[in-house]
Amino acid sequence: MVPELENATVRIQRPERVAGIIRSLREQGASKLQVISDFDMTLSRFGCSGGRCPTSHNILNDSRVISEDGRKKLKDLLDYYYPIETDPNRTLEEKRPLMVEWWSRVHELLTQQNIRKGDIAQIVRESGVMLRDGFKELFDQLHKYSVPLFIFSAGIGDILEEIIRQANVFHSNISVVSNYMDFDESGVLTRFKGPLIHTYNKNNSVLQGTECFQQLSTRTSIILLGDSMGDLTMADGVPSVESILKIGFLNDKVEEQRGKYLDAYDIVLERDETLDVANGILRYIL
C-alpha cells in the first residue's frame, strides 16, 4: 500500500488499524481531506549539520537584533523551561501554567528589543533553519490537489511564514494560526497579538472565532502531523471527523518517550528528518 511504512524509522503499535484509516482516507478522497500540522520540529527539522535546528523562537532569540543581555535572558529561560516542556514525568496539567509563564516572559522580553518588521526576512535568511527533506513535494502536492494545509503553531507566526515564503512554497491552500507580532506605525514590535498559543493549548480554546476554523470544519478526513504530545489535540475543533491519522515525529528523549508516543500517535517516526512517510501516504491517497 505505502512502501515508506517499511522504513527503519517507522513504528506502529496497531498496523491493521493504521491500514484501515489509510484506506478510508483514500476512499473519502481529496475533497474531504485536510492536513493539520505543527510547524517547529515537525515541518522544520529537529537536527541539522550535527546540531539542533532552530525553532521559530530560536531564530529570533539568537539573531543579531537581540542585545547580548536579551539573548542571555532568553537562553536562561529556554534552559529552565524546555526540560519542563519535554519532561515525561509531569502531566499536561502541571505543564500548562509553566508554559504560559515561559511564553509570556519571552514575549515580554522580545517587545523590549526594538525588533523591526523589516528585519525579519534577513533574520530568517541568516538563521540556518531547514524544512524537513521532502517538504517541496508535500507542499506542492497539497496545493495541486487543493487540500488545505492548516499550520497550528506555538512558535512565532511572522517567522514561520517567512521560512515558508523563502522556501517558495507558501501556496494559497495554507492557513496559519500562531503567535503573531504586532508592530507600531514605524514598524517596531510592541506586543504579541492574542490569544497566546503554547505547546499545550493547541486546541479549540484558541481557535474559536478564527476564519480558518470555519473553513476547516467541512473537511472530515484528517492527517495530523506533530512532534509533541500537545499536538494531539490540534484537530479537536473539527466537529465530525470521519477518519484521522496521527503521525508523530519522536525527535528527543526517544527511549523514554517511545511508549507514550506509540499509545498516542498512530504512526511514530523516530529520529526521521524527512517527510517521506507523509508523502508516501499522500501519494497513495491522492
Ligand code: C5P
Ligand atoms: O510550532 P510549535 O508549536 O512546535 O512551536 C513550539 C516549539 O517552540 C516547541 O518545540 C518549543 O520547544 C519551542 N520554543 C522555543 N523557545 C521558546 C518557546 C518555545 O524554542 N521560547
Ligand code: MG
Ligand atoms: Mg513542534
